[in-house]
Amino acid sequence: MKIDSERLWCNLMKLGNIGRTEQGGVTRLSFTKQEKDAKAYLMKLMNQTDLAIHEDAMGNLYGRKEGIYKNEPVVLIGSHIDTVINGGIFDGAAGVLAGIEIVQTLKDQGITTKYPIEIVAFTDEEGTRFSSGMLGSRAVVGDLTLQELKQNSDYTGKTIAMVMKENGYNEKLIKNAKRSATEIKAYLELHIEQGKVLENEDIPVGIVSGIAGLTWLKVSLKGEFGHAGTTPMILRKDPLAAMAKIITYCEGVALQQHHTVITAGNILVNHGGINVIANDVNVIFDIRDISGENLQRIEKLIRMYIDKICVERNIQYDIEILEHHEPSLCSPYINHNLEIACNKLNIKPKHLMSGAAHDAMVMSKIADIGMIFVRTKAGVSHHPSEWASKEDIALGTELLYNTILQLE
Ligand code: HGY
Ligand code: MN
Ligand code: MN
Secondary structure (H helix, E strand, O other): OOOOHHHHHHHHHHHHOOOEOOOOOEOOOOOOHHHHHHHHHHHHHHHHOOOEEEEOOOOOEEEEEOOOOOOOOEEEEEEEOOOOOOEOOOOOHHHHHHHHHHHHHHHHHOOOOOOOEEEEEEOOOOOOOOOOOOHHHHHHHOOOOHHHHHHOEOOOOOEHHHHHHHOOOOHHHHHHHOOOHHHEEEEEEEEEOOOOHHHHOOOOEEEEEEEOEEEEEEEEEEOOOEEOOOOOHHHOOOHHHHHHHHHHHHHHHHHHOOOOEEEEEEEEEEOOEOOEEOOEEEEEEEEEEOOHHHHHHHHHHHHHHHHHHHHHHOOEEEEEEEEEEOOEEOOHHHHHHHHHHHHHOOOOOOEEEEOOOOHHHHHOOOOOEEEEEEOOHHHOOOOOOOOOOHHHHHHHHHHHHHHHHHOO
16 A cells, blocks of 8 residues: 555544534534634645645635646545534545545655646535535536625524635635636545445445435425414414425425435424414425436425415415535546556445535536545444544545556
């Protein structure tokens, strides 16, 4: 093995301590002190690896290692270092640190690749703070609008634009973050699987064939608040009861499909209480499928059902799409090189789909993408008990290292 697994693991554990929570997880929301401290740590590592450091207008942090050919398109290796609330220390971080380990190993080996290599930590992949994610990679492909930065806000009511300004960024310059397809030869991302396929088949690493599409559908219901004791059932306009029907309907729709998952992970009840009929309720439905047509068909079914329920119960509703990404396929050219590298390392190439979203799906709009998955203990992620072994992370990084050399 050429990469230094101890060094990589030590970096992972140190980064994992930045934003540590009492429950043993990590919280590093975008544009917070925790994220700033994590970036400072990354910049220290990038400096040690002689990378030219650059942070763009959206806060994407790059480290660049020149190639033999100065103006050739770059091989970009990236992921994210923001996390969900009380999440795990591997989601995103493993991919960024694997990239840094690879350029460090090239330096140790005295290798200069033909193509320049850049490591990138994208801003706000998770979308936890502003309910719209992959902000950094979307700015890179030109999919992020100033209007979105001004209208999406966090739980305190601060918009992305306000928070950016507070942190020294100028939201009006996000166009400068955009990169063209001609600048990027390939985008590669190592990530924990966050599922159980590899563990069930006792395989340490896998090659991602494609990434499921995603729609975040915000449903707001407005009814009539009232006293729980004095309002007869027949006279109620209870948005919470209506939302319960809608959530159960969505579950039923997903169960009838093969590759659809629908989650109502956060419900916001305004003016509710033990003895109060709520006034209004919001839920953001997370809908995913490997087929773009299915996503559209399912969204239509849900919209029709919401209309039916709300007409019956005299409830007002509003539906807003907060985020939508079409399913994306990984590049056969890169996956072929991943397979060659697997054979070189005596790893049985295992291809699998990603149910989780990744910056790679956004980058597929301007580059050939490839992803490596690393086995995840019990498939748990977005939780303090998220775990991957030192050996598997190292093997995935070695596989990525060999693939980078293969792409020459
Ligand atoms: O939500 C996701 O799939 C990813 O973890 N951001
Ligand atoms: Mn992730
Ligand atoms: Mn995640």
